[in-house]
Amino acid sequence: MWDIGGQDSLRSSWTTYYANCDFVILVVDSTDRERLHISKNELYTMLQNEDLKKSRLLVLANKQDIKGRMSAAEISEQLKLTSLKDHTWxxxxxxxxxxxxxxxxxxxxxxxxGR
Structure with a gap:
């Protein structure tokens, strides 16, 4: 398991950690509507990598305790998760x-x- 952070300067090194990866866990700040498109773009770029072809995706819609947050359904819609046909999510x-x-x-x- 690797926590590889989302800062722009770190993104170029992400592929270093993709080999033998069973799961990708994306943590989304449910209050940050303005940057959700960045998460979406980075997610789809990541999932195109050959090393992640068999990985499963878990999206954590974090900060559900904060008023005005997006629901998991809203985030799913914004990320267009239903369009992911090659990954279980x-x-x-x-x-x-x-x-x-x-x-x-x-x-x-x-x-x-299967455990």
Whole structure:
């Protein structure tokens, strides 16, 4: 598992970590509507990489505890997740501060690995 950060200066090094990757976990700030298009563009660029062809995608819709946040359904729509035909994916509403939704993420990952 690697936390490779989303800063612009780090993105060119992401491919270093793609080999043998079973899952891509994208954490989305559910309150940041203005930068969601950046996440979408980077996600689709990543998923085109040959090393990620067999990976599964887990999107964490974080900060669900904040008023005015986007729902997981809204984020899914904005990211056009239903258009992903070559990757199994799941989106999960969560709150990193309370841990709400995180156990469901781990359960989904386990079912995907057959364990």
């Amino acid at each position: 799941q989106i999960q509403a969560c709150c990193a501060l309370t841990g709400e939704g995180l156990s469901q993420c781990l359960e989904w990952m386990l079912t995907q690995t």
